[in-house]
Amino acid sequence: MQTSDFHFDLPEELIAQAPLTRRSDSRLLTLTPPDAIAHNRVQDLPQLLLPGDLLVFNNTRVIPARLFGQKSSGGKIEMLVERVLSNESLLAKLRSSKSPKPGTSVVVAGLALEVVKRQTDLFVLRATAADLMNVGAISVADWLDQHGQIPLPPYINRAPDATDLDRYQTVFASEKGAVAAPTAGLHFDQNLLAALEKRGVQHTHVTLHVGAGTFQPVRVSDVTEHTMHAERVIVSKQTIEAVNRTKAAGHRVIAVGTTSVRSLESAALATGELQPFDGDTDIFIYPGKQFHVVDGLLTNFHLPESTLLMLVSAFAGTQSVLSAYQAAVKERYRFFSYGDAMLVWPQKVT
Numbered sequence: 001m002q003t004s005d006f007h008f009d010l011p012e013e014l015i016a017q018a019p020l021t022r023r024s025d026s027r028l029l030t031l032t033p034p035d036a037i038a039h040n041r042v043q044d045l046p047q048l049l050l051p052g053d054l055l056v057f058n059n060t061r062v063i064p065a066r067l068f069g070q071k072s073s074g075g076k077i078e079m080l081v082e083r084v085l086s087n088e089s090l091l092a093k094l095r096s097s098k099s100p101k102p103g104t105s106v107v108v109a110g111l112a113l114e115v116v117k118r119q120t121d122l123f124v125l126r127a128t129a130a131d132l133m134n135v136g137a138i139s140v141a142d143w144l145d146q147h148g149q150i151p152l153p154p155y156i157n158r159a160p161d162a163t164d165l166d167r168y169q170t171v172f173a174s175e176k177g178a179v180a181a182p183t184a185g186l187h188f189d190q191n192l193l194a195a196l197e198k199r200g201v202q203h204t205h206v207t208l209h210v211g212a213g214t215f216q217p218v219r220v221s222d223v224t225e226h227t228m229h230a231e232r233v234i235v236s237k238q239t240i241e242a243v244n245r246t247k248a249a250g251h252r253v254i255a256v257g258t259t260s261v262r263s264l265e266s267a268a269l270a271t272g273e274l275q276p277f278d279g280d281t282d283i284f285i286y287p288g289k290q291f292h293v294v295d296g297l298l299t300n301f302h303l304p305e306s307t308l309l310m311l312v313s314a315f316a317g318t319q320s321v322l323s324a325y326q327a328a329v330k331e332r333y334r335f336f337s338y339g340d341a342m343l344v345w346p347q348k349v350t
Contacts, residue, residue: 001223001287006305006313008325015155016338019167023189027340029328033320033347037327042187042341043195045298051200052251054242055298058182058259059205061173063141064148065212069108071100079108080151080212082122082179083232087139089126091119093212109147110135141176151179153337154215155303168337177209177232183300183337184257204242206263207234208281218305223286228307230280235267240274243293254296258308261285261294261315268292286310287318297344301328301335317347 020026024043031037040048049055065081078095085091100106100115100123107113111132113125127140137143150160150168160168170185171193196203213229220226243253243264255261265285267277272292284307285291297315302308313321324342333340 003218003221003223003226003305005223005318006309006322008304008322008329010304010329010335014329014332014335014339016334016336016340017156017158019163019186019338023167023171023187024192026187027333028343029324029331029333029340030343030345031316031320031324032345033316035320035323037324039331040343043192045192045343046195046199046201048343049196049199049201049254050251052246052249053201053296054246054251054253055196055201055203055256056239056243056253056260056264057170057172057185057188057203057205057256058208058210058263059170059172059174060178060182060207060209060259061176062150062169062178062181062210063176064144064150065179066149066151067109067144067147069106069110071096072105072107077106077108079106080179081144081148082211082213083177083209084141084144085124087141088129088132089116089124090140091122091124093121094123109143111137111140111143111147151212153180155336156338172205175207175209175234177207179212180210180214181337182208182210182257182259184260184298184341186338187298187341188256202242202246204239206236206239206260208232208259208263210259214308215303218307223310226284226307228282228284230282231262233263233266233277233279233281235263235274235277237276240267240276243274252295253293254298255294256298258297258299258302258311261291261297261311264293265291285314287314289314291315291346295346297342299342299344300337301325301333301339301342303336312342312344315346316344320347 116124266281
């Protein structure tokens with residue numbers, strides 16, 4: 001299985017650069033494998049789903065993770081925080097002319113940080129309590145809230161503005177820790193949630209703190225040789241009970257976003273049955289992998305040759321998904337984080 005098997009041609013003008021005025025106005029392509037395609041709007045979901053269906057949302061909240069500063073040598077540096085480790089330390093990607101060595105100091109948004117060590121392509125950095133006090137912060141998380149920018153994806157060719165502070169978060173975002181939004185959830189507003197509830201569609205939440213690695217390309221030609229970045233996941237006992245009740249009643253569990261799929265399937269990975277999960281996952285789902293929990297998937301349109309496209313292909317079949325993407329390009333759908341969505345049903349396994 002080659003990475004190139006998941007390539008498709010995308011005109012650059014179809015990459016959405018800003019959100020629509022209303023979240024649920026996004027278009028919705030429905031794919032029922034092998035080749036049944038319908039065109040709707042996200043606001044049509046109450047008519048497309050059935051009473052008793054369960055939507056699983058990712059309630060992570062994007063932190064203002066992008067900051068700028070300089071090295072002790074004076075060179076410019078850009079920081080993208082991957083994870084807050086403690087009140088004084090964090091894990092981050094650093095972009096500069098030369099990578100800083102352990103023991104060196106960088107000053108980012110006024111705060112002095114020591115480079116402690118390197119972890120693959122990330123760095124552990126640490127501040128002192130005194131230096132945090134000097135910039136009026138009690139922790140690095142507090143400092144981020146004061147000085148960081150919302151980290152828009154690299155394919156959005158503009159600086160973040162006031163609109164992104166609201167629209168690059170889901171309306172149910174509550175658990176701080178992501179550096180990228182779970183974008184399928186961006187389509188839901190309070191009116192749509194109320195309409196789904198009136199229809200009898202239930203919902204529950206998982207937490208997966210999306211990392212910067214979600215935008216990293218697959219750099220190997222053989223898909224099976226790719227190693228996923230690890231991300232923090234929490235699947236609670238209450239969520240498992242909601243899923244089990246839905247299944248027992250003969251209804252469907254529909255993941256909102258690939259992050260919700262990875263959360264649920266990580267929690268079922270050991271035995272095939274859901275167990276409470278609180279830890280890191282590097283689960284990689286590509287064609288040939290088995291799904292234990294998810295019966296349907298609502299997702300955005302993803303980058304060519306990406307692990308996210310591979311996951312959707314594993315669920316609905318590679319050729320079916322690529323054909324749907326061709327239809328989306330022909331119909332001028334909007335792609336990626338601020339783009340339109342797909343409602344995907346699973347391929348029939350013979």
